[in-house]
Amino acid sequence: MRPRHIVTVAALAAALVAVPTVVVLATHPGVASDAAATAAEQAARITAAQVRELRHTPDQVLTGVVGADVSGAVPFAYAGDSITARPGSWLRQLAADGTDTGVRAVGGYAHSGYRTDQVIARMPVVSGADVLVVELGTNDVNQAVATDRIVRNIDTLVAAQDAPHVLLVAAPPSNHTSSLWGVDRRTGNRVLDVALAADAQAHGWSYTDPFAADREADDSWVPGTTSDGIHPTTAANVAIAREFASAIRSAAGVSDGSGGAGTGTGTSTGDTSVTEASATNG
Secondary structure (H helix, E strand, C coil), X not given: CCHHHHHHXXXXXXXXXXXXXXXXXXXXXXXXXXXXXXXXXXXXXXXHHHHHHHHHCCCCEEECCECCCCCCCEEEEEEECHHHHCCCCHHHHHHHCCCXXXXXXXXXXXXXXXXXXXXXXXXXXXXXXCEEEEECCHHHHHCCCCHHHHHHHHHHHHHCCCCCEEEEECCCXXXXXXXXCCCCHHHHHHHHHHHHHHHHHHHCCEEECCCHHHECCCCCECCCCECCCCCECHHHHHHHHHHHHHHHHHHCCCCCCCCCCCCCCCCCCCCCCCCCCCCCCC
């Protein structure tokens, strides 16, 4: 046999041996089964971690009238998450403020860790509110809810109320760039903020970022304004509360004569239930 033929035959023989081996390794039932089991175990661990995180969120709830009845104050309703519900929040600061803030919460619902759909399910219809303040969405972002779905939920919530004015609130800054649901919370909040501003403009509502003074250029918190990277400190909420009050008055069309510049950017014109603990979700 000529040398050229010997090389050709040897190469063919090697190929015939090698190809079946690769195929067998790739399709062997034991290998596929082990890979599937590993993936299932990993998914189960992630799910368990998600459940633990949600259960760790304290049952902080704020509902009904908040604060004293002040003559001439703009009555507003609120729908929010922990930014509104937790101890030391902007809404609690307004209620505790000894000065005339020019606004008063006449009802609503806020719950730590809740998504927009969860608040919708529990939000009462609030009568007598001139402005509806919607501070929601960051927990949806954390749990990988699509931005357009969040906006639709907010529109649904607004449609169920009869307040003549609506104020959408920007998602707060975040020091967290990951979540158990596989999203970048900081980037997700930024995307949501753009969508909320556009939704407010489309409906002739107002939009405000009361956290602007505490927001770094990269959408993280200014050092010293948060203790957990998600929520503002009680001290930071003192100034944030004033921004909320100013934006509410602006949304209602009331001239801002009681502190702080109006921050609304719209283009058109009871009792409380509280459980105090720290939260890891919004």
